[in-house]
Amino acid sequence: MTESLPLTGWRVGVTADRRSDAQLDVLRRRGAEVLHGCTMKTVNLARDERLLEVSRRLVADPPDTLVLETGMGLTMWLEAMDEVGMGTDLRTVLSRCEVIARGPKAISAARRAGLEVAWSAPGERFAEIAAHVADTGGRGRIALQLDGTNEEVLVAPLAATCGEVIAVPVYRWALPDDTGPARALVEAICAGEVGAVTFTTKQAAVHLVDIAVAMGRRDELVAALDGRRVVPVSVGPVCSATMRALGMSGLVEPQRARLVAMVDALVDHARPSDSAA
Numbered sequence: 001m002t003e004s005l006p007l008t009g010w011r012v013g014v015t016a017d018r019r020s021d022a023q024l025d026v027l028r029r030r031g032a033e034v035l036h037g038c039t040m041k042t043v044n045l046a047r048d049e050r051l052l053e054v055s056r057r058l059v060a061d062p063p064d065t066l067v068l069e070t071g072m073g074l075t076m077w078l079e080a081m082d083e084v085g086m087g088t089d090l091r092t093v094l095s096r097c098e099v100i101a102r103g104p105k106a107i108s109a110a111r112r113a114g115l116e117v118a119w120s121a122p123g124e125r126f127a128e129i130a131a132h133v134a135d136t137g138g139r140g141r142i143a144l145q146l147d148g149t150n151e152e153v154l155v156a157p158l159a160a161t162c163g164e165v166i167a168v169p170v171y172r173w174a175l176p177d178d179t180g181p182a183r184a185l186v187e188a189i190c191a192g193e194v195g196a197v198t199f200t201t202k203q204a205a206v207h208l209v210d211i212a213v214a215m216g217r218r219d220e221l222v223a224a225l226d227g228r229r230v231v232p233v234s235v236g237p238v239c240s241a242t243m244r245a246l247g248m249s250g251l252v253e254p255q256r257a258r259l260v261a262m263v264d265a266l267v268d269h270a271r272p273s274d275s276a277a
Contacts, residue, residue, distance in 0.1 A: 005031030006267045012233075013185045013197035015039045015204040017176070018072075019259065023198065026263045035194055037185025039207035041176045042148070045169050046080035054168055055081055059089045063166060064140045065098040067129060068117075069147035069154070071109030073170040077145065078113055080170070091115075097143070100129055103238075103257065124238055124257060130157035138162050148173040149203055173203040179211055186212045189230050190220040196231040196252070196266055200259065202242035209246050222247035231269060235262045 008031035016023055017040045024034050045051055055077075068074050081087040094115055101107045101117045103124035110117050121128035126147075133139060138161035144154060145168045158165045176182065186208065188194045199205045212221040225232045227250010234240040236257025243251060252269045254261035 007032035007270060010195045010266075010270060011035060011188075011193065012266070013037055013188060013194040013230075015182070015185070015197065015208055016200045017041055017204070019200070023200070023259055023263070026260060027198075030263060030267060035185055035188055037182040037188075037208075038176050039182045039185075039204045039211060040173050040201070043172045043174050044076065045171050046076055046083075048169065051077070051080065051169060052084065052086075054166060055086055055090055058143055058166065058168075059086065059093050061141070062093045063097055063143040065100060065133075065142045066094055066115075067133075067142060067144045067158070068099065068101045068106040068110060069126065069145050070102070071105035071107075073145045073147065073168075074106065074109040074113060077168060077170045098139075100132070102126060102129060102147075124236060125241070126154060126238075127157070130161075133158060134161040140164070141166065143168055145170060146172075173201075173207070175207055175211070182208065182211045183215060186215055186217055186221055189224050190217055192224065192229050194230055196233050197225065198233045198235075198262060198266070199239050199243060200235040200262070202239045205239065205243045205246055205248070226250050227252075231266070233262060233266050235259065 011033045012027050014023055014034055014036045017038050027034050078087055081090045091113060099110055099115050099117045101110055101120040107117050107120055119132060140163045142158055142162045143166045146154060148171050151167055155165050155167055189197060209218060212218045224230045225248040232243055232248045232251050234243055234251050234253045240251055240253050252265050254265040
């Protein structure tokens with residue numbers, strides 16, 4: 001490999017849906033051959049009647065606290081309410097709430113919306129938010145912007161210490177309409193035909209394993225993703241925790257949960273094998 005193309009000779013599997021083009025480009029510019037097997041799609045709930053009803057409730061009876069799981073979710077929510085003429089009222093209500101954010105992207109989106117973040121989770125994990133709320137005496141009414149995964153898993157820890165938890169469903173994750181590319185990625189992983197696989201969300205890892213289960217190849221997939229045969233590459237700690245729970249090991253993870261940092265972490269991992277070769 002050359003310094004300018006440090007991933008030359010590497011074939012990297014990519015599971016991403018959102019920003020996949022950017023990731024493919026970054027990997028290719030570093031010399032990698034890429035196999036894109038998208039394992040998920042985003043189902044936009046912006047026009048769902050439930051989101052409109054929840055937003056009306058919050059405007060009429062403002063919450064004490066707003067918990068932001070994702071920056072994408074807040075942005076999609078406000079844009080949806082702008083379309084129905086409720087955006088200004090919702091922003092006014094939310095600007096008066098205590099705002100708690102899970103990570104940097106949620107913080108950035110909050111600031112763009114004119115919201116002041118009172119506290120954010122240092123490790124970018126929802127469990128830290130639930131613990132912080134409990135440790136600081138709970139709350140009365142709390143609005144929780146969901147992250148597209150299991151609603152009850154997020155609501156239950158807050159409900160234990162809060163008077164009312166109002167879930168805000170902006171989007172959800174689903175399997176892609178065509179799972180063929182993801183199945184091809186499973187086959188390539190099991191055959192050792194890729195050197196690494198990247199995961200930018202925890203749900204991408206969950207769905208990859210679900211697809212492998214449907215193929216009868218779960219154990220083979222997880223065994224291959226051991227950091228030796230195939231390197232599982234995680235964007236950050238939240239994703240990593242899920243990947244480990246699924247049985248993946250030998251993870252490569254950047255210090256900062258960012259796309260380019262994730263690719264750079266893979267580059268750093270690849271370099272020692274170069275010098276030894």
